[in-house]
Amino acid sequence: MAQMNMVQAINDALRLEMKRDDRVVVLGEDVGKVGGVFRVTAGLYDEFGDERVIDTPLSEGGIIGTAIGMALYGLVPVPEIQFADFIFPAYDQIVSELAKYRYRSGGEYPCKMVIRTPVGGGIRGGHYHSQSPEAQFIHVAGLKVVCPSNAADAKGLLLAAIRDPDPVLFFEPKRVYRAAKGEVPEGDYTVPLGQAKVVRPGADVTIVTWGAMVYEALDAANKASAEGVECEIVDLRTLWPLDIDSVVASVKKTGRLVVVHEAPRSCGLGGEIVSLVNEKAFLHLEAPPVRVTGFDTPFPYTLEMEYLPLAHRILPAVLATAKY
């Protein structure tokens, strides 16, 4: 095992898989010579050359559109979108084409790739370097969505995603790119898609979250514990299709649910989780499920720490739910 942060772990996964499978191609803006603006692809250009680590013109639509063509040919593209906020020029290619290609061709054309992109707030990025658009992809049938919270999961999930037969959006929580440091197994291993992880057991309140907010939930849970409330924290890891069994099992145990995510509340993944829990564990609910989320405003610059659903906002929600 080695100590790695999330950037290093993702880089390690890319290098391993590019060695193992010569169909894997990385492309995007600034991913080549300079190794990405967050240095996630550092060193790959030197090791694999400019035909497998490709600096592209400044066009997300072009990146994803050509990557779809590459995938149809049989390559395994791993495009990087520099910030998730800049994925929208490619939205049409993703939702109209990538997500539907296998289906609309009656299974004749599997079309898979892993779109890596940094998400989330907390780096003083303002409107356009902070957003968390997972719901805008989950709502579209045909895509899988992943968001790791730590280095070891990031590596194992990315390896699983690249080998998965379906298109995957791989969201990297940039706030903890370097802070999420930990033991990362060497060599090849996967963390299966679709499996959540209970990162803290507890009997009183279930917190479902993912990405950088796992740390905020842990922080809030520790403080709640001091007040006698024990939280169980479910780190989803794969946001879609989500691990319904783990979520429901935890809620059946605690009877209380708090969902935490950075994206705006309305029509976010939180609402989906609340609805699923209603459908599958209604009679176990002892309190109304609560969502602690980003507000329904654009992501602000100066006030970002007020906007984000940090521990100071999670804690009161947990305590109120526990007391309900």
Added chain:
Amino acid sequence: MAQMNMVQAINDALRLEMKRDDRVVVLGEDVGKVGGVFRVTAGLYDEFGDERVIDTPLSEGGIIGTAIGMALYGLVPVPEIQFADFIFPAYDQIVSELAKYRYRSGGEYPCKMVIRTPVGGGIRGGHYHSQSPEAQFIHVAGLKVVCPSNAADAKGLLLAAIRDPDPVLFFEPKRVYRAAKGEVPEGDYTVPLGQAKVVRPGADVTIVTWGAMVYEALDAANKASAEGVECEIVDLRTLWPLDIDSVVASVKKTGRLVVVHEAPRSCGLGGEIVSLVNEKAFLHLEAPPVRVTGFDTPFPYTLEMEYLPLAHRILPAVLATAKY
């Protein structure tokens, strides 16, 4: 009052408002000479000329991007997107620019327009002429979303939308473009945004829906009535910001909620409504809220009547909820 179908009612609203306010400009593919592929803008080109009813190049990004510029100048653009399925090339301009312009400029630049576009299934349109993408816009802070179910509302809501200070997505349920015929008041009137309408009172189960599915809900409600279950149907009309008071009042009365929409279930507006009802009327719920929606697949061609949440799928959900 005149008998009009929804196409005529919308056409009437556009004509009235273009006469009243010379800043109103209609633009889009085929909206001019031919009056739109559904003939919604018929006659406007002849009446207002090619500088106010503008056939554009085939580029939704260009249509919305230039319309934003027009709006910044002080015009009131009413762009048409030929099918909602084709709005995604403009998604970046809508979510990154239109939705955020007022906010990011500290209120210096209001930026409003009404984007009209036909939505929904039932016309044998397959993957790309059937979708209902409202959730992908509601999740983005800053947009309003409207979807009328009948001709009179369509006219009044469109007039209200054009006069509203905020950007509005105006979704027109094309399955009932001609079928939704009824009395439409002549001349100027508005149906205020943000107000739902109870289109059928009932004490046992609340059905929240909108657009073409209102008729399916009515059909199911009549059949349920025969079995002794009385549904209250709330036609949202404005999908966002939604009329929470009407929804909650109805659920408090019935204790039971069924949400019906055509879009795929996951991360759809249905989940949001269920969550809001949890948050505001938890103790009144006597059964788990149910969602009857499109499936989480791309929209199919041959099997579209199986895909859509029609009366035959609403009825069992209503009865099960009532019996819960």
Added chain:
Amino acid sequence: MTTVSTDRGPHHRSAERRPEDALAADVLRVMRPDGSLDPAADPHLSDAEVLALYRAMVRTRVVDERAVALQRQGRIGFHIGSLGEEATIVGSAFALRPQDWLFPCYREFGAALLRGLPLERYFDNLFGNAGDLAKGRQMPDHWCDREHKLGSVSSPIGTQITQAVGFAWAARLRRDDVVALVYFGDGATSSSDFHNGLNFAGVYRTPTVLLCRNNGWAISVPTERQTASEGFASKGAAYGVHGVRCDGNDLFAVVRACRDAIARASRGDGPTLVEALTYRLSGHSTSDDPKAYRPEGEVARWSELDPIERLRAHLVARGQWGAPAEAALHAELAEEVRASLAAAEKKPAPALASMFEDVYAEPPWHLREQREALLAGPRAKGHGG
């Protein structure tokens, strides 16, 4: 603010799309008005090849007209055809080598049939039945066929352009001698994907042939409302992409332009934007009524350049064709169409459960649940699900 008057600004030129445009000097043309071939540009097709191509063009048109009739009779929901564009569509597909791939827009069923898509399969697609390779999930004329190296038709305009560029790029990265040819209309040149596709093709010198079927119209919008440039081939220069215009109603010119472009791509000399000047003799689709926007007389004038008639005149002049052969061909095609249609129309709708397949490689829990709920519901019966 004052009322906007209409005395300035661009207008719809009500000028007709003139056949003369397709005959201008910078346009590659092989067939001369007298039916003979310009030896300087002649692609030198064998007699058998020319005959086969003539038959393919007529077959395309016969099927097309039949599909329109099926729609009028309510037996299928929709059709989008290629009346008048057969030389462009058939000639370009013919130019491809066996290893090359074809990325369609939506009017190119004639190209698909030429490459080997069985006619019955095409009808299966029009019916959206259980035999359709797309499993009845898409509208009519949205076919696919991997076996014959045909991409999947999708409705959003332009998306296939960028994809074909990526496909060809991948082939090049793999050192495979594979060219991708992609079709799109004049309207599609306004799409973002045209820009992205051309730009990436230019930068990476991908072996792609970008074939713009300039048929004068994008539904009701005429070409001069798509762009203020001089034609479409000239747009290549903005991307470092070679551009060529050809007479799209001249089979030989289309073959020549596409063969040159394929050879160029195969040699590693990069992509070519081929603009084929042709004309949509029908409405946009069975949903469209062109009378509302198309100037009188335009269709009549272009009919004089009908690609099938031109090729037939050439064959007749060459002594290769006559009334008996024509009659025999039509009889043969009528029988083929009758038989394929009868076989296709008998097939059932796709099974209900098939709706949940292929969203992912394996259906996850939520799709399994939704499938079970549907199958257990009131409509499941009668759909074979």
Added chain:
Amino acid sequence: MTTVSTDRGPHHRSAERRPEDALAADVLRVMRPDGSLDPAADPHLSDAEVLALYRAMVRTRVVDERAVALQRQGRIGFHIGSLGEEATIVGSAFALRPQDWLFPCYREFGAALLRGLPLERYFDNLFGNAGDLAKGRQMPDHWCDREHKLGSVSSPIGTQITQAVGFAWAARLRRDDVVALVYFGDGATSSSDFHNGLNFAGVYRTPTVLLCRNNGWAISVPTERQTASEGFASKGAAYGVHGVRCDGNDLFAVVRACRDAIARASRGDGPTLVEALTYRLSGHSTSDDPKAYRPEGEVARWSELDPIERLRAHLVARGQWGAPAEAALHAELAEEVRASLAAAEKKPAPALASMFEDVYAEPPWHLREQREALLAGPRAKGHGG
């Protein structure tokens, strides 16, 4: 499949962005190497104008360097500057008439200051404080100012291009003599919005000046990786848009090219794509380290064409400038910067409740609820909310 080798296909040319490119024959240039002006192209600025522009360029650079220092000291979070591009930015803004509008990319604070944005307001934006016209909602250098006819900076590359075209189009529809000038980089020419903007501008002949600051790089990606075309101005032809290249480090050339373009637009002769050949002497932003990708020596060579030095040499040659004037200017600017900065840095953060304003004209129920919840919560105190 076999391993992909790297012996074919396009490569990053490691060639440097050569100043010679900016001096090529088809490039509009006014300043001659000896500092004199080419009378054929001279825009005939008065002595006072030239002096004012020199001061504006120096002011831009002084503020720029100060902003970098503030970022290094942790007093602001980010800065994106214009080192080396001052002639392009200041000259183009100067060419505008009072009624014209400016749509910025993100490097043009120098243009904003020239048009009247108070320096203190600019610093307010860098601090994201309560005095910021954008209410501290956006990153540094994402300003806006309606009073001075400055659009709102946004990060997504290219979006402002289409908007500026629509804005100018609207002015034309209203018969107002208003031109919109929009800035974007060489990288932005790859964006879909470049295509959409140019295409609509061409079709509707909108009075727009489309100014491409070709500074050689898009972060780490060099211009030849953006396009295989010959430069960027030539792309205009694909849209029927007039194209001009000018030496972007020659203030007079920039003024001349932009004035011509504005006059053209105002006359109703349509849009112009102006490519200003310049160079980004700094990193992309304070977050970037160009050492990782930029060839040695490139900066040094371009520094010889530093637009401020070139203009100073011209002024000196003209006898209008000397060391004492330079020293006085710097002293004056230092004091201005000090005072504005001090005033700005004192201001508080925006009020907590302001987060919920301006999403809509009026906050709907859900935002009112969210606001109340936040104000009632543990952090509300101390933010004046």
